[in-house]
Amino acid sequence: xxxxxxxxxxxxxxxxxxxxxxxxxxxxxxxxxxxxxxxxxxxxxxxxxxxxxxxxxxxxxxxxxxxxxxxxxxxxxxxxxxxxxxxxxxxxxxxxxxxxxxxxxxxxxxxxxxxxxxxxxxxxxxxxxxxxxxxxxxxxxxxxxxxxxxxxxxxxxxxxxxxxxxxxxxxxxxxxxxxxxxxxxxxxxxxxxxxxxxxxxxxxxxxxxxxxxxxxxxxxxxxxxxxxxxxxxxxxxxxxxxxxxxxxxxxxxxxxxxxxxxxxxxxxxxxxxxxxxxxxxxxxxxxxxxxxxxxxxxxxxxxxxxxxxxxxxxxxxxxxxxxxxxxxxxxxxxxxxxxxxxxxxxxxxxxxxxxxxxxxxxxxxxxxxxxxxxxxxxxxxxxxxxxxxxxxxxxxxxxxxxxxxx
Amino acid sequence: xxxxxxxxxxxxxxxxxxxxxxxxxxxxxxxxxxxxxxxxxxxxxxxxxxxxxxxxxxxxxxxxxxxxxxxxxxxxxxxxxxxxxxxxxxxxxxxxxxxxxxxxxxxxxxxxxxxxxxxxxxxxxxxxxxxxxxxxxxxxxxxxxxxxxxxxxxxxxxxxxxxxxxxxxxxxxxxxxxxxxxxxxxxxxxxxxxxxxxxxxxxxxxx
Numbered sequence: 001x002x003x004x005x006x007x008x009x010x011x012x013x014x015x016x017x018x019x020x021x022x023x024x025x026x027x028x029x030x031x032x033x034x035x036x037x038x039x040x041x042x043x044x045x046x047x048x049x050x051x052x053x054x055x056x057x058x059x060x061x062x063x064x065x066x067x068x069x070x071x072x073x074x075x076x077x078x079x080x081x082x083x084x085x086x087x088x089x090x091x092x093x094x095x096x097x098x099x100x101x102x103x104x105x106x107x108x109x110x111x112x113x114x115x116x117x118x119x120x121x122x123x124x125x126x127x128x129x130x131x132x133x134x135x136x137x138x139x140x141x142x143x144x145x146x147x148x149x150x151x152x153x154x155x156x157x158x159x160x161x162x163x164x165x166x167x168x169x170x171x172x173x174x175x176x177x178x179x180x181x182x183x184x185x186x187x188x189x190x191x192x193x194x195x196x197x198x199x200x201x202x203x204x205x206x207x208x209x210x211x212x213x214x215x216x217x218x219x220x221x222x223x224x225x226x227x228x229x230x231x232x233x234x235x236x237x238x239x240x241x242x243x244x245x246x247x248x249x250x251x252x253x254x255x256x257x258x259x260x261x262x263x264x265x266x267x268x269x270x271x272x273x274x275x276x277x278x279x280x281x282x283x284x285x286x287x288x289x290x291x292x293x294x295x296x297x298x299x300x301x302x303x304x305x306x307x308x309x310x311x312x313x314x315x316x317x318x319x320x321x322x323x324x325x326x327x328x329x330x331x332x333x334x335x336x337x338x339x340x341x342x343x344x345x346x347x348x349x350x351x352x353x354x355x356x357x358x359x360x361x362x363x364x365x366x367x368x369x370x371x372x373x374x375x376x377x378x379x380x381x382x383x384x385x386x387x388x389x390x391x392x393x394x395x396x397x398x399x400x401x402x403x404x405x406x
Numbered sequence: 407x408x409x410x411x412x413x414x415x416x417x418x419x420x421x422x423x424x425x426x427x428x429x430x431x432x433x434x435x436x437x438x439x440x441x442x443x444x445x446x447x448x449x450x451x452x453x454x455x456x457x458x459x460x461x462x463x464x465x466x467x468x469x470x471x472x473x474x475x476x477x478x479x480x481x482x483x484x485x486x487x488x489x490x491x492x493x494x495x496x497x498x499x500x501x502x503x504x505x506x507x508x509x510x511x512x513x514x515x516x517x518x519x520x521x522x523x524x525x526x527x528x529x530x531x532x533x534x535x536x537x538x539x540x541x542x543x544x545x546x547x548x549x550x551x552x553x554x555x556x557x558x559x560x561x562x563x564x565x566x567x568x569x570x571x572x573x574x575x576x577x578x579x580x581x582x583x584x585x586x587x588x589x590x591x592x593x594x595x596x597x598x599x600x601x602x603x604x605x606x607x608x609x610x611x612x613x
Contacts, residue, residue, distance in 0.1 A: 205606035205607040206606060208606075209606050328606075341610050342610060343610065344605040344606065344607065344608075344609045344610050345605070345606045345607075346600055346604050346605055346606065347604060347606050348598055348600060348604050350596070350598055351596065352596070353596065356591065356594055356595055356596075358595055359595060359596045359597070359598065360595055360596070360597045360598070361597075361598045361599075361600070362597065362598065362599045362600065363600065364600040366609075366610075366611075367611050368610070368611075
């Protein structure tokens with residue numbers, strides 16, 4: 001009898017350990033790239049059995065204020081387990097009553113195709129490869145055939161997918177890519193403890209600035225959900241006084257961190273509050289067409305002409321319906337890794353009225369230059385004359401949970 | 407083998423009949439070689455006998471029994487182990503099968519329940535739609551009657567002046583409130599500009 005118990009316990013432990021390996025909470029990052037190389041990053045926690053819902057609009061014309069993707073509210077309640085797709089007429093009735101339809105109407109007619117998805121993390125019992133995660137995806141695609149006429153004229157498709165994904169690898173979601181031509185949807189799952197890490201030298205003015213703000217902060221408990229977007233518009237002075245929208249790089253639910261990695265002491269510096277850290281990576285565009293044509297032929301062009309913008313938000317206090325926060329911006333326009341400082345980090349104190357829930361920061365036009373040779377290819381880039389004068393850049397910050405903070 | 411050798415061998419083993427023995431003895435008295443072979447056979451037999459006499463062929467019963475018990479126990483243990491494993495595997499399989507069966511039953515029940523709910527909802531919905539259509543028709547009818555009445559009233563009034571015309575009530579276009587609100591919303595968003603004081607450290611220029 002003893003042996004039976006022992007054997008059963010061993011088998012039970014084996015099974016449960018296998019399940020447990022798959023039961024850990026995960027961080028999910030979905031990156032959507034548009035044909036004109038704009039980037040939307042969506043973050044979400046993936047808890048076992050708890051569904052993550054979200055949507056994406058394919059706009060006719062991209063507008064800087066339009067939310068084209070988000071994790072949260074979806075327009076299709078039949079994506080829930082309890083609801084089944086049925087008669088089109090019934091679905092359309094449900095659809096028009098829901099928030100998304102209102103959103104489309106409020107944002108004027110600018111949507112040609114819409115995706116609504118629900119992702120559910122399920123366990124794998126006795127998995128062949130315990131590093132893989134089991135995701136059940138239910139999604140609907142609404143195609144507005146002729147949106148100029150009528151928003152009731154659309155076709156709707158509903159799909160179910162069961163996929164096994166490895167942890168720590170970027171996986172293209174081909175079934176979404178197929179539906180949205182030219183767009184790319186990538187999904188990455190990471191363990192909850194492998195959050196974004198901010199590495200700074202203790203003598204770095206950014207580190208000193210952040211530490212000052214952290215000491216000043218009184219918000220030890222409050223959690224915020226931020227969306228940030230870096231928007232580029234053509235300089236109206238060179239574009240017939242017209243602010244023409246160029247690009248938007250957006251990140252939803254930017255991750256919160258509670259420590260900074262001290263790169264000179266090689267140790268973690270714990271913080272008493274949550275700070276919010278995002279790193280936007282996007283291509284750099286040269287507006288001096290002659291140089292652009294010349295450098296485009298270079299083999300190193302794509303590797304070097306890449307921008308990286310680190311954004312750190314330190315909430316300071318919540319008072320009278322306003323959030324006081326310090327925003328740190330460390331923007332590197334091109335990737336050179338030569339330890340020459342070309343761009344100055346910024347600290348801006350902002351006040352976000354919770355009624356509006358957002359602010360905008362006009363980014364400065366810096367006078368920088370980069371003259372260098374890489375693998376025998378010589379570049380002469382003058383920041384202001386080749387880029388800055390053509391473009392106005394803005395950093396928009398939005399609080400997504402403003403209702404809870406009021 | 408020679409013919410007499412077989413007879414000699416039978417004689418040694420006491421298998422040769424008595425009448426044949428007489429013949430054999432007669433033959434032996436005349437043949438020296440045969441006598442020598444007989445002597446050899448006798449010698450072999452005696453040596454074999456003495457060898458088996460020295461050999462202890464008795465087994466100790468307790469030893470045999472214990473060895474048998476030992477192997478039996480070994481087998482039993484093996485069978486027990488195999489039984490335990492198979493029992494455990496059966497329990498696990500039964501558990502997995504049972505849970506999946508139970509789950510599928512639950513989901514089937516849930517599906518049926520929802521299906522029924524869905525059908526009821528569909529019916530309700532179609533009823534509501536019919537009711538809505540009826541109400542819309544009634545409203546249309548009422549609006550038309552009202553319009554006719556107004557037109558008649560106006561024409562009666564104007565008939566006094568020998569003039570008649572009908573009134574067309576123009577629908578006011580719905581105001582795009584959301585658009586207006588959105589513009590106000592965007593106009594109120596605080597916008598910050600970076601000043602020299604916002605740079606961390608001295609601003610880097612021209613590097």
